[in-house]
Amino acid sequence: MVKMMKDKLNPDKLPKHIAIIMDGNGTWARRRGLSRNYGHRKGAIVLKDIMLHAAKLKIKYLTVFAFSTENWKRPQEEVNYLMNLPKEFLNEYEEEMVSEDIRLHWVGSKNRLAEDLIKQIERVAERTKANKGLTFTIAFNYGGRDEIINAVNNILKEGRKEIALEDFNQYLYSQELPDVDLLIRTSNQVRISNFLLWKLAYSELYFTDVLWPDFRPKNFEKAIIEYQRRERRFGGIK
Numbered sequence: 345m346v347k348m349m350k351d352k353l354n355p356d357k358l359p360k361h362i363a364i365i366m367d368g369n370g371t372w373a374r375r376r377g378l379s380r381n382y383g384h385r386k387g388a389i390v391l392k393d394i395m396l397h398a399a400k401l402k403i404k405y406l407t408v409f410a411f412s413t414e415n416w417k418r419p420q421e422e423v424n425y426l427m428n429l430p431k432e433f434l435n436e437y438e439e440e441m442v443s444e445d446i447r448l449h450w451v452g453s454k455n456r457l458a459e460d461l462i463k464q465i466e467r468v469a470e471r472t473k474a475n476k477g478l479t480f481t482i483a484f485n486y487g488g489r490d491e492i493i494n495a496v497n498n499i500l501k502e503g504r505k506e507i508a509l510e511d512f513n514q515y516l517y518s519q520e521l522p523d524v525d526l527l528i529r530t531s532n533q534v535r536i537s538n539f540l541l542w543k544l545a546y547s548e549l550y551f552t553d554v555l556w557p558d559f560r561p562k563n564f565e566k567a568i569i570e571y572q573r574r575e576r577r578f579g580g581i582k
């Protein structure tokens with residue numbers, strides 16, 4: 345048994361916004377002779393556990409990368425499976441989100457997404473919008489460059505010729521989210537992969553070789569403890 349490290353967490357120094365790149369579902373499945381889709385299914389269950397744990401720890405924002413604008417390049421069968429996962433996730437865990445005071449939010453492009461999927465996400469987001477605990481954001485059909493270009497095009501459509509740094513955020517899909525404090529990526533991949541580019545500017549990065557289906561609340565806490573050891577300077581000096 346690995347000892348829980350909760351006692352070392354400083355509840356007064358929690359990262360406000362944690363983002364996760366949930367990598368390694370395919371590797372996890374392959375090592376067991378299972379299909380990649382089985383790995384994604386297991387990944388969704390792990391995601392539910394981490395979402396509930398983040399809410400319990402009183403983290404304010406958790407954002408997860410569930411489908412990138414580049415994931416359309418995967419085999420059709422896998423894309424179909426991934427497209428269906430948010431529906432299953434919400435069917436299975438909607439009531440828990442309501443009872444645990446979790447607000448559902450989505451960031452990404454509507455381009456190519458099925459109407460019924462968008463409707464379901466919007467319905468649960470509406471139902472949970474007054475919840476005051478964790479804001480749980482699913483980045484689905486999301487790409488960081490796509491988000492920035494979409495913002496720029498909307499600015500141009502308004503006929504503006506210039507934009508102030510502090511005004512740019514309001515054009516982003518992720519306009520409601522604060523800057524990311526801690527980015528976690530699993531499966532020994534050391535990349536940003538076009539995730540939340542604007543909001544990651546000063547994030548602390550945490551990489552682990554644990555595969556996403558093996559990621560547990562204790563691994564999540566370990567990442568937070570590591571974050572709490574870091575000294576954040578935002579370009580200044582101590």
Ligand code: FPP
Pocket residue numbers: 366367368369370371372384387388391409410411415426429430433482531556
């Ligand atoms: C990357 O692993 C993972 C994904 C592209 C999908 C992540 C999705 C989930 C964990 C579940 C999503 C849940 C909801 C609510 C939509 P990979 O398949 O690239 O792994 P590999 O690098 O080992 O092949």
